[in-house]
Amino acid sequence: MKPGIRAFGEADLSACLALFDANCPRFFAPNERAEFIGYLRAHAGEYRLCERDGRVVAAFGVALHGARARLNWIMVDPAAQGSGAGGAMIAATMAAARAGGAHMIDIAASHLSEPFFARHGARSRGRIADGWGPGMHRVDMELSLD
Numbered sequence: 735m736k737p738g739i740r741a742f743g744e745a746d747l748s749a750c751l752a753l754f755d756a757n758c759p760r761f762f763a764p765n766e767r768a769e770f771i772g773y774l775r776a777h778a779g780e781y782r783l784c785e786r787d788g789r790v791v792a793a794f795g796v797a798l799h800g801a802r803a804r805l806n807w808i809m810v811d812p813a814a815q816g817s818g819a820g821g822a823m824i825a826a827t828m829a830a831a832r833a834g835g836a837h838m839i840d841i842a843a844s845h846l847s848e849p850f851f852a853r854h855g856a857r858s859r860g861r862i863a864d865g866w867g868p869g870m871h872r873v874d875m876e877l878s879l880d
């Protein structure tokens with residue numbers, strides 16, 4: 735893992751929920767909080783944290799499924815957004831996916847985060863109005879590693 739990125743541990747749950755809460759309801763629908771907790775319980779081993787000055791400022795998960803990988807629950811503390819953490823996580827995700835033998839990364843984005851992933855080369859494959867909750871539209875994207 736890159737410097738500043740480390741594995742999630744059980745003691746990090748509250749820091750991750752703080753990241754979620756700081757991005758809710760602007761970027762995450764309130765009903766997604768329970769899903770996020772369920773994800774962290776079920777997939778703790780794939781979640782990673784970004785630290786700056788000993789503080790958790792961002793987090794993301796990379797699931798490896800053979801030829802396709804999936805980027806899960808990427809989020810940056812609003813105070814740190816726009817300072818490169820998101821780009822660093824995309825780079826780390828691409829490296830982990832490549833190392834795991836993947837050729838494609840699936841990303842379930844929102845209409846608000848879609849432009850960010852598009853800047854990194856991801857293509858939109860479909861969208862579901864209100865897919866994440868009222869007013870929060872789901873955009874399924876894929877990022878080719880070839």
Ligand SMILES: CC(C)(COP(=O)(O)OP(=O)(O)OC[C@H]1O[C@@H](n2cnc3c(N)ncnc32)[C@H](O)[C@@H]1OP(=O)(O)O)[C@@H](O)C(=O)NCCC(=O)NCCS
Binds near residue numbers: 807808815843847850
């Ligand atoms: C989307 C997100 C992960 C990006 O992380 P970030 O640390 O802000 O991104 P970076 O600082 O690496 O930004 C890189 C570039 O993308 C741009 N950018 C960031 N978020 C963007 C967005 N939502 N739409 C368009 N551009 C965006 C930045 O302005 C920056 O541009 P620049 O290089 O010209 O200065 C972060 O803003 C975030 O956590 N958003 C809320 C949670 C969320 O929506 N997560 C995705 C769930 S699917």
